[in-house]
Amino acid sequence: MKVIITINREKCTRCGFCVDACPIPCLFIDEEKNEIVVKDEHLCLVCRNCEEEASRKDCIKVDFPY
């Protein structure tokens, strides 16, 4: 079973709320490319903070059946 975190690039505003809300963090801001990068998905706790705190609806999604 794998956690899949998907960022909707069209909706992402790069506000970074999801990065800050992640306790691990599984998400990073790539300063050079100025975009949110998913890293270490296997460490995700499925707390869904990123989904809750995202500034736009559905810009990030954590997919894990539980």
Add this chain to the structure above:
Amino acid sequence: MNFKDEKVIKTDVLVIGSGGAGLRAALEARAYGAEVYLIDKVVLATNNSTRYSGGGFKAALPGILSDAYTKVFATPKQHFEAALLHGEYLNDQFLVETLCYEAPARILELQEFGVEHVGELYLKLPYPHGTGLVKPLLKAVKEAGCKTRAGLVVADLLVEGGTVRGVMAVDIYTGSLFTFRAGATVLASGGAGEVYKRNDTSANTTGDGFALAYRAGAELRDMEIIQFEPYVQAEPGLPMMDRHECEAEFYGILRNRKGEDFLPKYLPGGDELDAFHKQFGTHLTDIREMVARSMAMEVHAGRGDGEAVLFDLTSVPPGKWDADIASVYTRNVLLRGFDVDKKPVRVFPGAICNLGGVAIDVDCRTSLKGLFAAGEVTGGVHGAARLGGDALADIFVFGARAGRSAALYAGSNGVPPGEIPVEAEIRNRLVEILNRTLKSKGDPHTIKEAIKETMWRNVGLLRRGEGLDQALTDLGELKEKSLPHLFSRSIRELKYALEAESMLTVAEMIACSANRREESRGAHYRLDHPYRDDRSWLKNIFIRREGDRMALLERPVALLRSKPGPISKFRLEVKAL
């Protein structure tokens, strides 16, 4: 690069941190009529230790608190005695007394702020259980008329003549520089689990509050005491997280590489076991220090599975994995597909809580005027070891007290009218970090990793003189060679740069006081001084900045309410190897 603009905000009380302590302080200060501004370095009431806690309280509330996972005391007096015995008398006894006698009222009162299922959050709410605490409290804070703002990373406290008059903070979301001129400042910024490579706290627990207070000149105490949570997963590919209050865990057995059940070897057995349980309770959350150290001892003796031990869950009875929310979460999310019915999972302790911190009195006043502190950022409440559930009781008892003291102080002293001389200096420091040429050794992420590595290797569960010296050398090198090159490519990244700076200060404080305390007590264990030494070390180590130097002061513990009896025999000693 420079800040987009600068803003000045005046307020009676400024609260730093939106965990339990900060939220409670804001509510109390507001109730006393103060104008309150609550800030957090990231999103509000989301990524903090209260939220990720198990949601269990320790207090004398029999019948209300569930005693499934932690011992519930019948009277505050019993709680007081257990906390001192467990903290091995390093506690400030007045703080413990305040905690034990006020905790029941503060916990029951949470229901007035909309908290439901007080005392059994972990049985009723999905993970993270602490959501049930922070979210209703944040709502109450907003409804009470407190102003809030997320994304403000505090760069420094504004100190004028030994009095704290506010803070300067960077808004990482808009790129503005904020100057808060406040009548009183409440530090509720949490701990520093992140200075260790293995931790089960949020990545935001970088000990900013410790470093801010230290730089401002406040006194800190007992920084060497770090609590480690035993059952943190160490299996590659699985999250580094412990199992909060999970019923199935009670059926698990810790084994070394040879498959031996090693815990009984370290914990007392037979008749002693009954006395032991009478003293500490039967629950794992109350004997975490001992379990964690037993695990480290096995690995130290070369009987571990690499740098971990094995947690055998094959004998969990069928049905127990569905017994409660935490067990379901553990099985499905934390273990995700790892077949625990067939093979054991690797676990090893990780840092969970700083028991030392900013020194406070019962009214949460620090050694600096205008600065108040509450929660994990403070020291003295838990002494050398903490009972499970005491941390959540602590944040609400002292959060409320800090809020009240701050409101009263601001009321009688007023808000600073004009510019404070240090503002320009802080602004220049930040602009310098933003405009440095990029050199690889100044990368905040690299500095953080180096600190975490050396702290874990040398200042972890089992400490020894040479290791601590090594850590101090490594940290000194980072301070000398990397810190002057610390850079930030954007205002957003300034958060990481300031965190790296804080972590370095905190790590140095931990290593310095651990090096000074030449004995073993509670969560602090020295391989080269394995015994508790009441004759020489019934003292607290205080830290204060004197110029560029870290000054360590030893002060005897004031044993005004209770004195230690003969040292309990239930201690892990090196001979067990």
